[in-house]
Amino acid sequence: MLYIQIKEPLYVINFFNHFNSFVINNLNKDILMGISAILVSLLLPLAIFLVEDARSANFVFERAVIFNRVIKPKKLGASIACLTFPLLFPNNFSLPFYIIGLILYWEVIARILKWMNLKGSAKAEIDSQDSYRNNERIDYLNDTDSFAEAIVIWEYLWKKQENRKDFNERMLVENFIAFYTRYYVESEKVSGNPKIDYGIHQIQEKERMDEVLSEMIKSPYSFKYTFDKAMSKIMIDGSLKIDKESYFFILKKCLERMIEIQALGDERSLEKNMSLRIASLMDKINGLNEEEKYLFIGKFEDELSNVDLEKCLEFSKEYHENLAGLSNLVKFSTEHFKYKDDDELREIGKKSDLSKEISNLLSKYPELNSFLNS
Numbered sequence: 001m002l003y004i005q006i007k008e009p010l011y012v013i014n015f016f017n018h019f020n021s022f023v024i025n026n027l028n029k030d031i032l033m034g035i036s037a038i039l040v041s042l043l044l045p046l047a048i049f050l051v052e053d054a055r056s057a058n059f060v061f062e063r064a065v066i067f068n069r070v071i072k073p074k075k076l077g078a079s080i081a082c083l084t085f086p087l088l089f090p091n092n093f094s095l096p097f098y099i100i101g102l103i104l105y106w107e108v109i110a111r112i113l114k115w116m117n118l119k120g121s122a123k124a125e126i127d128s129q130d131s132y133r134n135n136e137r138i139d140y141l142n143d144t145d146s147f148a149e150a151i152v153i154w155e156y157l158w159k160k161q162e163n164r165k166d167f168n169e170r171m172l173v174e175n176f177i178a179f180y181t182r183y184y185v186e187s188e189k190v191s192g193n194p195k196i197d198y199g200i201h202q203i204q205e206k207e208r209m210d211e212v213l214s215e216m217i218k219s220p221y222s223f224k225y226t227f228d229k230a231m232s233k234i235m236i237d238g239s240l241k242i243d244k245e246s247y248f249f250i251l252k253k254c255l256e257r258m259i260e261i262q263a264l265g266d267e268r269s270l271e272k273n274m275s276l277r278i279a280s281l282m283d284k285i286n287g288l289n290e291e292e293k294y295l296f297i298g299k300f301e302d303e304l305s306n307v308d309l310e311k312c313l314e315f316s317k318e319y320h321e322n323l324a325g326l327s328n329l330v331k332f333s334t335e336h337f338k339y340k341d342d343d344e345l346r347e348i349g350k351k352s353d354l355s356k357e358i359s360n361l362l363s364k365y366p367e368l369n370s371f372l373n374s
Helices: 002-025 029-055 059-071 073-088 091-116 122-127 132-142 147-159 169-183 200-216 220-234 245-264 268-286 290-299 301-306 309-321 342-351 354-364 366-372
Strands: none
Touching (some): 059 073, 059 132, 059 147, 132 147, 132 169, 169 200, 169 220, 200 245, 220 268, 245 268, 268 366, 301 354, 309 354, 309 366
16 A cells, blocks of 8 residues: 555656656747747737727726736736747747746736626626626725825716726725725814824825715715715624724714705605614614713714704604605815814713704604614
8 A cells, every 4th residue: 555655656757757858859849939929919809809898988997907907017028928038948948938928828818808708797797796897996996006096096986977887886985985994084183182293294185085085975875885884883783983983984974965965855765765874873872871872972963963863764764664665054174173072072962952852753753663673
């Protein structure tokens, strides 16, 4: 048994030694050069197809993704070099490089074929959150080296709907929020708290991110995704996560947007949909312990006071009763909020009538209790 275990690997090694010797001794460089020419020539129509395909979509961004994430010019150049120049050297030297060239070439071709979506399911390619194209687009955004480059891309994507039409919107929102929280500074504390020294450059960066955030939540789908994401980070298992400052600010912007929607009254379907979320938020606030409840209300006293909370509950009741069917205008401002520490915010929450108002409103709609907690 031991003899067989030792002998079998020797057979394999001898086979590969003979095979390598045979290939080197019988290597015909003209044939290999012909194969290389065919492989390289195949890239031309594929490259033309990719560029023309991108031209019908969001050309500026798509072209950057194709060249940086799919074709990868450095790897492609290395592949072509390994498939051609080593053939000028002796046989026993050229073969290893030729094999490396084939491996690199196949990696490039594999990425191109994935991008082309040979299955032909265009709808799935666009809608699927984990599709190859979406992953490559997001990876391109996340791999951008500097804030300056990244924010330009984010501003471009949210400037117009057509600029992001090839993205899965939920994925785009999640990645922008991750970008936002990574560079977030609590600029609302700057003017009122001399202990915190943020440079003007950081404040300007945050203001640019805030502008993108405001544009992002103008989209109905993005608004809902953003609100849900912020809530999932702020309140977990009936407890308030007070260290999530960036998500508190994101929620503040969402509530401002809700006030705007109610005041304008021209997005009724979105208002009704968001009313369910506001009603759920009220229920979560009511379920907090007294200290956390006052802190939360202190943070959002201005916004919650200007949202028509009863209207949100009425919409929720209407939705609950018919599942089969289912005020002030706050504009975006780059001015910083006056800093208030947690104790001040709790005092604001205690003095506010909102806690009592929320409890009273919820008691008027007892049939919503199980619905909101489901």
